[in-house]
Amino acid sequence: MGEKQILDADDIRRAMTRIAHEIVERNAGVRDVALVGVRRRGVPLALRLAAALEEIEGVRVPVGILDITLYRDDLGIRGPAPVVHATDIPFDINGRTVVLVDDVLYTGRTVRAALDALTDFGRPARIQLAVLIDRGHRELPIRADFVGKNVPTSRDERIATRLHEVDGGVDGVFIVRVSESTTE
Amino acid sequence: MSVPAAAGAARHRRRHVLDLDDFSAQEIDEILETAVSMKEVLGRAIKQVPTLRGKTIVNMFFEESTRTRISFELAGKALSANVVNFTARGSSVEKGESLIDTVRTLQALGADMLVMRHSESGAPYLVAQHFHGSVINAGDGRHAHPTQALLDLFTVRQRLGRIEGLKVVIVGDILHSRVARSDLWGFTRMGALVTLCAPQTLIGPEAFWKATWPDLTITSNLDECVRDADVIMTLRLQKERMEAGLLPSLREYTRFFAITAERVARAAPHCLVMHPGPMNEGVEIMPDVAVSAQSVIEEQVANGVAVRMALLYRLSGE
Numbered sequence: 001m002g003e004k005q006i007l008d009a010d011d012i013r014r015a016m017t018r019i020a021h022e023i024v025e026r027n028a029g030v031r032d033v034a035l036v037g038v039r040r041r042g043v044p045l046a047l048r049l050a051a052a053l054e055e056i057e058g059v060r061v062p063v064g065i066l067d068i069t070l071y072r073d074d075l076g077i078r079g080p081a082p083v084v085h086a087t088d089i090p091f092d093i094n095g096r097t098v099v100l101v102d103d104v105l106y107t108g109r110t111v112r113a114a115l116d117a118l119t120d121f122g123r124p125a126r127i128q129l130a131v132l133i134d135r136g137h138r139e140l141p142i143r144a145d146f147v148g149k150n151v152p153t154s155r156d157e158r159i160a161t162r163l164h165e166v167d168g169g170v171d172g173v174f175i176v177r178v179s180e181s182t183t184e
Numbered sequence: 185m186s187v188p189a190a191a192g193a194a195r196h197r198r199r200h201v202l203d204l205d206d207f208s209a210q211e212i213d214e215i216l217e218t219a220v221s222m223k224e225v226l227g228r229a230i231k232q233v234p235t236l237r238g239k240t241i242v243n244m245f246f247e248e249s250t251r252t253r254i255s256f257e258l259a260g261k262a263l264s265a266n267v268v269n270f271t272a273r274g275s276s277v278e279k280g281e282s283l284i285d286t287v288r289t290l291q292a293l294g295a296d297m298l299v300m301r302h303s304e305s306g307a308p309y310l311v312a313q314h315f316h317g318s319v320i321n322a323g324d325g326r327h328a329h330p331t332q333a334l335l336d337l338f339t340v341r342q343r344l345g346r347i348e349g350l351k352v353v354i355v356g357d358i359l360h361s362r363v364a365r366s367d368l369w370g371f372t373r374m375g376a377l378v379t380l381c382a383p384q385t386l387i388g389p390e391a392f393w394k395a396t397w398p399d400l401t402i403t404s405n406l407d408e409c410v411r412d413a414d415v416i417m418t419l420r421l422q423k424e425r426m427e428a429g430l431l432p433s434l435r436e437y438t439r440f441f442a443i444t445a446e447r448v449a450r451a452a453p454h455c456l457v458m459h460p461g462p463m464n465e466g467v468e469i470m471p472d473v474a475v476s477a478q479s480v481i482e483e484q485v486a487n488g489v490a491v492r493m494a495l496l497y498r499l500s501g502e
Contacts, residue, residue: 070233071234072235080498081498081501083217083218084217084221084497086220086221086224087224116234117233122229
């Protein structure tokens with residue numbers, strides 16, 4: 001099982017700063033913008049984006065946490081039911097621009113579930129998607145609005161994102177070759 | 185996308201919930217954690233998630249119940265399952281259909297899970313042998329009521345933040361109580377110190393309890409054992425116990441075993457008063473205590489839905 005680093009801590013920081021600028025530009029500021037991180041690693045990324053946005057615009061945008069476990073379409077296919085974690089969206093999403101944040105975009109099924117989950121909380125004016133890595137292999141017609149890095153991968157590779165808030169240690173993104181194909 | 189819980193793949197898949205005796209502390213802990221998320225779902229404007237879409241849950245109640253049946257029904261519906269209620273009255277059971285035949289019929293009709301209440305202890309175990317899906321025991325005879333125990337544990341943990349090390353007093357008709365038995369499994373496994381308090385006739389031989397739970401305290405002195413208690417759980421007294429000669433009189437029972445404000449005052453200041461319902465106010469619990477700030481009786485009912493959602497969800501993996 002080999003591992004190749006594709007982003008280091010500085011690369012991740014620069015990618016987040018660039019995405020923050022793109023969010024400001026696309027939405028002409030951050031008025032009515034809110035961030036929602038998809039558990040787990042989307043959450044620290046959303047918090048980092050919020051900090052970057054605050055530096056750029058001087059405004060702290062609200063950040064929510066979304067757990068999509070109850071919205072997954074593969075319950076009963078993948079073995080024991082996965083652990084459900086808390087969802088916490090402590091602000092009204094109606095009429096807002098919500099930027100969903102996750103670490104890796106792959107098949108698109110997690111994003112579909114996140115869209116379903118989010119719309120159960122209200123009716124945002126628009127939903128945008130920000131991801132650190134887009135690795136391709138989409139199974140649904142979903143595309144990210146903001147991408148840190150496009151990484152072409154094969155299906156027998158896995159993207160491992162390590163963020164100090166979740167994993168400890170130093171930030172980094174790695175391609176891991178696994179013998180059997182995995183679904184993420 | 186990240187796998188939200190890679191650890192989930194390694195977990196043991198449970199098919200049935202018949203009692204808490206075969207639950208580890210870790211499994212109980214995971215259910216209580218999941219119930220926290222389910223409670224959040226129930227607090228939303230749209231109290232429904234698509235998790236069990238396409239699954240059919242049959243509530244099979246051979247014994248009367250309001251709260252447990254409705255609680256399971258709401259839990260199933262909050263997870264988008266098809267919920268069918270089956271009661272023995274008006275069914276082919278009245279024509280003499282056996283329990284196993286009924287289960288086979290429900291299976292042929294596409295039931296994925298059976299939630300079952302029966303007056304005979306052990307009936308869900310029999311059903312589990314003949315049903316390909318999951319069986320949840322919603323109360324069988326005097327034997328077990330695991331979902332009640334889980335919601336009791338959940339309520340205590342939500343209120344007091346922990347279960348380990350708490351002093352829990354269970355008062356009342358222990359001998360005939362399925363709730364007491366499941367609570368005993370649950371609270372002791374989670375590290376609480378449990379005291380059973382009842383008249384001798386409603387508790388049976390001490391050696392029987394000690395054989396399974398050696399650390400248990402057993403007493404008939406309520407005034408003494410509520411001292412510093414963190415939780416006082418009282419059980420419903422069935423009036424037929426008096427007719428069966430197990431009690432001299434209800435008045436005497438009330439005098440020695442009812443939960444009164446004076447007795448609660450002897451407990452820890454944060455002590456919770458619990459009751460699985462339905463209550464006989466003025467018999468095992470005084471009306472002012474039942475509605476006091478320390479009473480979490482209504483909360484128990486509300487938490488039941490979240491806990492049952494957590495269980496239904498957990499049983500739904502392949």
